[in-house]
Amino acid sequence: MAAPLPDTLLAPGVAVPAPAGAAARRRRRALAPDILIPAAILALIAGGCFLWPLVYPVPAPVGGSILSAGLPPFSPGHILGTDPVGNDILSRILYGGRVSIEVGLAVTLIGLVIGGVMGSVAAYSGGIVDTVLMRVLDVLIAFPALVLAVAIAEGLGPSELHVIWALSFFSVPAFARIARAGTLRLHGQTFMLAARLSGTKAWRILLRHVTPNVLPQLITFGLLGMGVIIILEGALSFLGLGIPDPAPSWGNMIALGQGTLSAQPVLVLIPSLFLLATVLSLNLLGDALRKRWGVR
C-alpha cells in the first residue's frame, strides 16, 4: 500500500483527467437554456403554489359561495374564474399543485433512497440476495402497477399520505432496477478492485465509490419518474381515490370538470395545462441533465 496509486484509482468519479479549461466550460454551460428554462418554469410553479397564498392572499380553495359560481376567467377578484360551486379556480390550482408537488417529491425521494440502497446492495453482494431481489422485481413488473396503487389507496382510504404509500410501491422497484444495473456496470472497474484490495469496508465502498457513479443516473431517472408519479397521482385523484373531493388536486379538478366538459371546458383545460407544464418541464430537465452527464 506504500506505492502511490495512479490518479484514476484514487478518484473514482473521474476516470479520465479532464483537460484544462473543461471545468470553466462546464460552469458556463450550467446556464444553458435547455436546463435553465425548464428549471425556471418548475421554480415558478412550485414557488407559486407554496408562496403565492402567503404573500398575496387568494380566496379559500373550498367553501366558496354559490352566488359567485361559474364565473368565466378574468372576472374581477377571480383571475381564472370560479367553478360550479363558486370556488376560486386560481386558489384551487395553487393548493392542488401543492399536493402534486409534495406527492411527486416524496414518492421520488422514497424510491431514490430505499430503491437505490436495495439495488446497489443487491448488485454488490450478489448471490442469493441478488437472486431474490430480482425475482421480487420480476413479480412487480408483471404486476399491473396501477391495480396495486388503486387497491392500496382504496383500502386505506383516500388521503395524500396513502397516495404516497401506494405510489412508492412502484417507485422503489424502478429505482432498485436502475441502481442494480448501474452497480453491476462498475464490477471489474479498476477503482473498485483497488478499493477492495486496500481493505475498504463494503459499506464504505458503496458510499464513496458506488454512490457517486450511480447517482447521476438515479437523479435523471428521478426527474423523468417524477413526471410519471404526478400523472399517476392525478389518475388516482381522477378515479376518486386520491385527495378527497372538497380539497383540490389537479387530478380531481380535471375529474370534476369532466361533467361540464362541453359547457365549461375551461374547468378541465386550466388544471390540465398546469399538469402538462409541470410534467413537460420535468421531462425536459431530466433529458437535458441526462445529455449533460452522458448517462445512458
Place this chain on the structure above:
Amino acid sequence: MAAEAGPAPAGPPAQGVPGDHSPGTAQWGSAGRAVLTSPALRVTGKRLLSAVPVLWGVTFLTFVVMNVLPGDTAQELLGANATPAELQTLRLKLHLNEPFWVRYWHWLSGAAQGHLGDSLVSGQPVTSILGQRLPVTFELMIYTFCLSVLIAVPVAAAAAYRPGGLVDRLSMMLSMAGLSIAPYVLALLLVLIFAVNLRVLPAIGFVPLSQSVVGNIKSLTLPALSIGLPLACFYIRLLRADIVEQMQSEDYVVTARAKGVAPWQVLIRHALRNSMFGFLTVLGLNLGTLIGALVIIEPIFSLPGIGQVLLQSISDRDVVVVEAVVLVFALIVVFANLLTDLLYAVLDPRIRYGRPSA
C-alpha cells in the same frame, strides 16, 4: 415507469451485427430437426419455466394486498346496517372465516386446474365475466398497440433521416409534449375536439364488431388514441435515437454507403431493421404500462371492458375476480415478453443458428 428503466432482458444487444443478415424464413421452416435442438427453443423453455414463479408471485401478492387492506367483503355486500349474525353467516358461506393460507391454497389449487371460482359478490362464474369483458379490452389493446407502432416507426425513420433537421427537431419537440400528456387528460381533450366540437367520433359507448365494423372502429378510436399517442411519442424518441446511433457508428452502414446504396435505403433496410430488435423489447416491456392505462381510460369512454370490473371488484373486496383479472394481465405481459424472445430468435440469425451471442 418501470418499463422505461431497467436493462433489457436476456437477449442479444441490438447493435454490432456484422453485416446485413436477411431473415430468410426458408431455413427456419425447413430445418425441423435443427429447431428442436436449437438454443432458441432452450431459451424459450427456460423463460417459460421462470415465468411460473413470477405468475405465482403475482397471484400471491394480490391475495396479500387484498387481505391486508382493511374492510371485508361481507361488510361491503351487506352495508353498514348488517347485524353481526348476518355478517357471520355470510362469512361462513363465502369461507371468509378460514385462515389466509387455507383460502389462498384453495384458490391456487383451483386455479391450477383451470377453476377460477365464482365472484363473491354476484356469484357469477369468473370465467363468464372474463368472457364477456375481455374481448372488448383485447380489441382496444391490439388497436392501441398497432396505432402506436404505426405512428412511431415512420415518424422515427423520418426524424432520423436528417438528425438536427427540421423534421427531426419538430418531431422531437412534439413527441416530448405528447409524452408529457396524461392519458386521461388527452382523452378529455380528444372528446372535446372530436366528439363535442367536430362531432365526428362518439364520446361514449361501444359498438360490437359483429354489429358494424366501421362503428366498432369509430367507437374505439378515441380511447385508443388517448393511450396510443403518448406511447407512440415515447417510442419515437427511443427508435430515432437508436437509428441515428446505428447510422453513425456501424460498419455495415459504411459498407452499404460505399456500395452506393441510397441513404434512405440504408436507413430503412439496414439501420431500421437492426433497431427493431431493441424496439421489440421495449414494446414487450411497455405492454404492462398499456394495460394499466386501459383500466383508467375504459371508464371514461364507458367501454364495457375489464377496467370497470376491476375497479368495482377492488372496491367490493371481491378477491376472486381481482385475482382472475390480475392473472390475465400478468399472463399477457409474461407471454408478450416470451413472444419477443421468440421473435428475436426468428429474426436474429445469431440466435437462429445458435452462435454464441454477447
